[in-house]
Amino acid sequence: AQKVTQAQTEISVVEKEDVTLDCVYETRDTTYYLFWYKQPPSGELVFLIRRNSFDEQNEISGRYSWNFQKSTSSFNFTITASQVVDSAVYFCALSEATGTASKLTFGTGTRLQVTL
């Protein structure tokens, strides 16, 4: 069975600090896909990024960057120069084919609190 571990339950930083959210996954598949979602205080889930297992290039989008390392089964998310608006719960997820569809296995989430 697939598993996603987000060991950091809660992180608090001061605005402008850099912060890294860890994600470690387990799967027996050779091809797989990883996702990050953001859940702001308003409650909705917002898709951030998808990464496939055969592309280990780091991805950068503005202040956000993602580091995928197959050797350590990790897909970490870094926010550079954090802002109060980054305060949210962040979920890492792993996609799995079911035969009729695909399903996401989520980690337990990391709550990020950014203060002034």
Add this chain to the structure above:
Amino acid sequence: DAGITQSPRHKVTETGTPVTLRCHQTENHRYMYWYRQDPGHGLRLIHYSYGVKDTDKGEVSDGYSVSRSKTEDFLLTLESATSSQTSVYFCAISESGREDYEQYFGPGTRLTVT
């Protein structure tokens, strides 16, 4: 934003009563999912649908049933609500059943069973 609505957004019900939650989409996507979110568990898949009248179980399906009679609507029913079903329920849609397609989530329904 994906056109997904959930109703009701909040509901309080008593143990033993039936409850139906509705997910409505305007994207004409074939795949729809129901998840529940609980502290310490993240989101867990309850049921999903891969077409009209085509549904299957997820990892926490006990006590839940679903129906999909048309593309745009996916209903989740708690036949006899229990306190352990107090949770936030999210519907999600996807254009494809392939693993590389992201799922888009609705706003959620907060259900309290007293």
